[in-house]
Amino acid sequence: MENNAQTITENQEQTILPPLVEETLSSSTESRAGVSFLVTVNYQSLSGNIKSRDFLIRRIIKHQNEYYLDGLAMDVKSPRLIRVAQISFIKDKAATNGYSNPYRFLQEVLGVEIDNALLPEDMSDFAKAIKETGDELTVLMFLVAVDGIRSSTEREKVLAYVKNRVPYLNYDELQMNDYLISMAPDEDSFSMAFQRVMRKGIMVVQPLMVAILDIIMADGQVHEKERALLARMIDTLKQAGYEFQLPE
Numbered sequence: 001m002e003n004n005a006q007t008i009t010e011n012q013e014q015t016i017l018p019p020l021v022e023e024t025l026s027s028s029t030e031s032r033a034g035v036s037f038l039v040t041v042n043y044q045s046l047s048g049n050i051k052s053r054d055f056l057i058r059r060i061i062k063h064q065n066e067y068y069l070d071g072l073a074m075d076v077k078s079p080r081l082i083r084v085a086q087i088s089f090i091k092d093k094a095a096t097n098g099y100s101n102p103y104r105f106l107q108e109v110l111g112v113e114i115d116n117a118l119l120p121e122d123m124s125d126f127a128k129a130i131k132e133t134g135d136e137l138t139v140l141m142f143l144v145a146v147d148g149i150r151s152s153t154e155r156e157k158v159l160a161y162v163k164n165r166v167p168y169l170n171y172d173e174l175q176m177n178d179y180l181i182s183m184a185p186d187e188d189s190f191s192m193a194f195q196r197v198m199r200k201g202i203m204v205v206q207p208l209m210v211a212i213l214d215i216i217m218a219d220g221q222v223h224e225k226e227r228a229l230l231a232r233m234i235d236t237l238k239q240a241g242y243e244f245q246l247p248e
Contacts, residue, residue: 032060032112036138036185040098041069042089043082054093055080056184060112067106067114094178109179110134126171130179133165135200136208138193142185143215147223154218155180161211194233198240205242209233 037057045051054074061068067084084102091098092109099105103119106112111130113123123131130137140161144154158180159173185193197204212233216226 032110032134035059035110035134036183036189037110038074038093038182038184040089040091040093041082041087044086044088050088055082057110058189060106060110065115067103067112092178092182094181124171125169126175129162129166129169129171129176132169133162135193135196136165136204137162137180137183138185138189139197139208140211140215141180141183142187142190142193143212143226143229145185146225146229148225149219151219154215157211157215157218160214161207165207194236198237198242202242205237209237 035057039055039057040052041055042050042052055069056072056074057069058072059070061070069080069082069084069087071080071082072078073080084106087102089098089100090102090105099108101119103114104121107114107119107121108124108127109130111123111127111132111134113131137158140158144150144158155177159176162176163173197208212230216222216230
């Protein structure tokens with residue numbers, strides 16, 4: 001009987017979640033989008049059960065002073081909205097240690113500015129680096145994976161880009177490498193991030209495009225999917241009125 005009751009509750013959760021997600025997303029403030037970041041998370045679900053699962057964070061949103069993770073439950077390949085206040089433990093897939101304070105995770109790992117009432121401590125240099133370059137990293141790591149091979153050589157080019165982009169921040173490069181390993185940008189995340197990068201102006205777009213060429217050439221050959229993505233980005237930039245120089 002207990003098992004049947006639990007099943008009914010979980011089925012009810014499947015029915016309740018879609019409209020709840022839609023209502024929350026339509027009236028929320030986006031704190032961070034285009035993330036596509038893999039984590040392991042323990043949390044209390046809508047049905048009251050404690051869940052432990054791998055979760056792909058797509059967005060962090062704020063709704064009525066509550067923070068939520070909007071993403072995909074990897075075990076059931078289904079959309080989920082997790083209230084951050086219900087999280088008891090969270091870690092990115094590449095890290096050894098996790099966080100019992102999920103708000104600190106959002107700030108220190110994903111670069112989300114958290115209300116002082118929840119987390120009064122200042123952001124670390126690592127968090128600032130993610131906050132400043134997060135959209136560019138989504139674009140670059142989508143490119144890294146577009147040919148189906150996430151090579152360490154290409155990832156080193158991304159690390160070099162971040163170092164050149166924010167030379168005034170003294171962050172842990174091993175932590176940054178782990179962050180990049182845990183990123184899993186998809187087409188939607190890439191498109192959103194690229195649109196936001198374009199709004200940053202030529203001073204960001206120019207070095208980003210140079211980094212994109214460095215990544216494409218990192219393994220000594222240009223994959224057809226890399227070539228197609230590069231052509232698509234150049235066309236989008238030209239339509240937006242950008243003029244930039246690429247190395248010969």
